[in-house]
Amino acid sequence: VDDLQRLLDIEAIKRVKARYFRFIDEKSFDEYIKLFTDDAVLKFDLAAPSAAPRKRETLTRNGKKEIAEQWQARDPDMKTVHHVHAPEIDILSDTEAKGIWAMEDIVEYPDSIIHGYGHYRETYRKVDGEWLIADLHLTRLRVSQFVKDHANL
Amino acid sequence: VDDLQRLLDIEAIKRVKARYFRFIDEKSFDEYIKLFTDDAVLKFDLAAPSAAPRKRETLTRNGKKEIAEQWQARDPDMKTVHHVHAPEIDILSDTEAKGIWAMEDIVEYPDSIIHGYGHYRETYRKVDGEWLIADLHLTRLRVSQFVKDHANL
Amino acid sequence: VDDLQRLLDIEAIKRVKARYFRFIDEKSFDEYIKLFTDDAVLKFDLAAPSAAPRKRETLTRNGKKEIAEQWQARDPDMKTVHHVHAPEIDILSDTEAKGIWAMEDIVEYPDSIIHGYGHYRETYRKVDGEWLIADLHLTRLRVSQFVKDHANL
Numbered sequence: 001v002d003d004l005q006r007l008l009d010i011e012a013i014k015r016v017k018a019r020y021f022r023f024i025d026e027k028s029f030d031e032y033i034k035l036f037t038d039d040a041v042l043k044f045d046l047a048a049p050s051a052a053p054r055k056r057e058t059l060t061r062n063g064k065k066e067i068a069e070q071w072q073a074r075d076p077d078m079k080t081v082h083h084v085h086a087p088e089i090d091i092l093s094d095t096e097a098k099g100i101w102a103m104e105d106i107v108e109y110p111d112s113i114i115h116g117y118g119h120y121r122e123t124y125r126k127v128d129g130e131w132l133i134a135d136l137h138l139t140r141l142r143v144s145q146f147v148k149d150h151a152n153l
Numbered sequence: 154v155d156d157l158q159r160l161l162d163i164e165a166i167k168r169v170k171a172r173y174f175r176f177i178d179e180k181s182f183d184e185y186i187k188l189f190t191d192d193a194v195l196k197f198d199l200a201a202p203s204a205a206p207r208k209r210e211t212l213t214r215n216g217k218k219e220i221a222e223q224w225q226a227r228d229p230d231m232k233t234v235h236h237v238h239a240p241e242i243d244i245l246s247d248t249e250a251k252g253i254w255a256m257e258d259i260v261e262y263p264d265s266i267i268h269g270y271g272h273y274r275e276t277y278r279k280v281d282g283e284w285l286i287a288d289l290h291l292t293r294l295r296v297s298q299f300v301k302d303h304a305n306l
Numbered sequence: 307v308d309d310l311q312r313l314l315d316i317e318a319i320k321r322v323k324a325r326y327f328r329f330i331d332e333k334s335f336d337e338y339i340k341l342f343t344d345d346a347v348l349k350f351d352l353a354a355p356s357a358a359p360r361k362r363e364t365l366t367r368n369g370k371k372e373i374a375e376q377w378q379a380r381d382p383d384m385k386t387v388h389h390v391h392a393p394e395i396d397i398l399s400d401t402e403a404k405g406i407w408a409m410e411d412i413v414e415y416p417d418s419i420i421h422g423y424g425h426y427r428e429t430y431r432k433v434d435g436e437w438l439i440a441d442l443h444l445t446r447l448r449v450s451q452f453v454k455d456h457a458n459l
Contacts, residue, residue, distance in 0.1 A: 007160055007313055018239035022255065022272065025294050047459045050385070055459050079203070079295050081270040083238045083255055085389045086324035102328065102389055106270070108295065114459070117387040117412070119328065141331050142385050142414065143459040150297040153200045153208050153267070160313055171392035175408065175425065178447050232356070232448050234423040236391045236408055259423070261448065303450040306353045306361050306420070 001091050010089045013097055013124050013131050020133065021082040029071050037125050038064055041135040045118070048140040079108040084120070095126040103138070108148075116143040154244050163242045165284050166250055166277050173286065174235040182224055190278050191217055194288040198271070201293040232261040237273070248279040256291070261301075269296040307397050316395045319403055319430050319437050326439065327388040335377050343431050344370055347441040351424070354446040385414040390426070401432040409444070414454075422449040 001009065016035055023032035041062055047055040061067045085102040092098060101120040106113060118140040125134040154162065169188055176185035194215055200208040214220045238255040245251060254273040259266060271293040278287040307315065322341055329338035347368055353361040367373045391408040398404060407426040412419060424446040431440040 003310060003314055004156060004160075007310075007317065008156055010317060011160060011163060014239075015241050018241050018253075018255070021239060022241075022253065025255075026272075048385070050383075051459055077203075079201070081257075081294050083236075083257065083389075085238060085391060086320075086327060088321050088324050088328075100324075100328065102324070102331075104387075104389065106295075115456075116459075119332075141387050142412075144456040145459055146456045150268075150299045153204055153269075153296040153298055157309060157313075161309055164313065164316060167392075168394050171394050171406075171408070174392060175394075175406065178408075179425075230356075232354070234410075234447050236389075236410065238391060259448075303421075303452045306357055306422075306449040306451055 001094060006091045009091045009097060009126075009131065010087075013089050013099060014087055016124065016131050016133065017084055017087070017099070017101060017120075017122075021084060024082055025080050027076070029068075032071070033064060033068055035133055036064055036067060037127060037132045037134045040064065040067065040133055042067060042133075043135075043137040045138055045140045047143050048118075051140075051143070079106075081106040097124040097126075097131070098122065099124065111148050113146045113148055114143065115146065117141045118143075154247060159244045162244045162250060162279075162284065163240075166242050166252060167240055169277065169284050169286065170237055170240070170252070170254060170273075170275075174237060177235055178233050180229070182221075185224070186217060186221055188286055189217055189220060190280060190285045190287045193217065193220065193286055195220060196288075196290040198291055198293045200296050201271075204293075204296070232259075234259040250277040250279075250284070251275065252277065264301050266299045266301055267296065268299060270294045271296075307400060312397045315397045315403060315432075315437065316393075319395050319405060320393055322430065322437050322439065323390055323393070323405070323407060323426075323428075327390060330388055331386050333382070335374075338377070339370060339374055341439055342370055342373060343433060343438045343440045346370065346373065346439055348373060348376075348439075349441075349443040351444055351446045353449050354424075357446075357449070387412040403430040403432075403437070404428065405430065417454050419452045419454055420449065421452065423447045424449075 020035050044059045046057045061070050082105045087101050089099040099122045103118055103120055105116045118138055120136050120138050122136040123134045124131045173188050197212045199210045214223050235258045240254050242252040252275045256271055256273055258269045271291055273289050273291050275289040276287045277284050326341050350365045352363045367376050388411045393405055393407050395405040405428050409424055409426055411422045424444055426442050426444050428442040429440045430437045
């Protein structure tokens with residue numbers, strides 16, 4: 001891959017991840033589901049390695065059908081905020097890439113808030129000219145649960 | 154716009170937004186006001202769509218004069234932190250572009266903290282070789298008010 | 307520096323900073339220490355300019371040996387999260403650059419949390435084809451201490 005193409009690919013992949021989170025937080029499922037390869041595998045660690053073993057579950061979703069089911073199982077009124085930072089993207093070939101992102105997420109339930117931090121490690125595949133997420137693994141630095149103590153404006 | 158120019162424009166626009174927030178938080182009005190076109194229109198939603206209707210005001214500033222008035226109306230001792238993430242920038246022509254950014258802001262008042270999250274949707278115009286903000290609209294995912302419960306170091 | 311090389315250098319420097327924080331939070335000292343020039347100088351303001359003078363200390367580390375000592379003095383069980391945002395990178399020559407980053411950090415102690423916000427101003431030097439951090443200065447917008455009121459998952 002030449003230097004200019006590599007920069008274009010990096011920018012395109014940054015954008016895939018930006019849209020991934022925007023679609024989650026704005027609840028645009030029809031756009032969200034288009035970001036994955038058909039065989040995409042998503043793994044989400046629910047707690048940090050320092051957490052008690054019983055809390056250290058990893059959720060796995062195999063393929064677009066399970067990704068869609070995960071979406072549909074969420075409370076549609078739940079408010080979420082996801083931010084990603086500081087990408088490290090490697091273009092491996094014309095159609096393969098990998099990346100690492102720092103992340104923060106907030107999930108607001110009626111009485112509590114889960115506030116998490118961690119990293120995504122991902123691979124991407126270019127299919128019909130578009131970069132898609134082929135797999136991702138979210139690891140956790142810290143996941144905290146707060147009793148809700150604020151007023152929502 | 155050719156590919157290299159497009160990447161240069163994207164990087165330049167990312168930088169405009171980085172400076173927009175740095176100047177707000179570092180309180181550099183003279184630099185801040187230079188980032189806008191003369192006819193810039195800024196719209197700030199104060200609450201999320203899920204908030205009570207009476208809270209869902211949108212502040213609008215039409216043109217540089219009103220932007221300057223908004224700045225001057227702020228408490229000069231107020232501490233603010235603004236972060237932006239995950240830009241999606243589209244270069245539309247040699248002199249026009251649009252972008253979406255995820256955002257987080259913290260405004261500290263003497264007894265309370267407002268902590269907000271949302272997205273900016275913006276357009277940019279190149280004037281005399283410099284990208285400027287022509288309009289922006291801040292929408293909100295979540296805006297929370299906390300009683301101040303911390304010590305400032 | 308031509309335009310393409312400038313963009314490549316900017317992307318490479320963004321990546322140095324991404325790795326700088328990932329290695330801190332993932333506690334990868336062997337990788338972390340390679341990111342600096344031998345004579346790197348790091349300055350960390352511990353509080354905002356608005357803080358009481360007795361709190362406004364600046365920690366300074368001169369050279370790789372002191373940077374390594376600072377690392378080793380930390381509690382190895384301490385959980386940290388560092389995020390950086392909105393880079394403004396200037397390539398000054400083939401081997402010199404400077405940058406500004408917005409930042410947020412969280413340090414979790416057994417009974418309290420320090421949550422800070424500020425900016426890094428840095429210079430970089432290219433040595434044997436790799437961009438390294440030559441000096442940095444962290445200034446603070448806001449540093450708050452919270453009593454720990456959450457459960458860790």
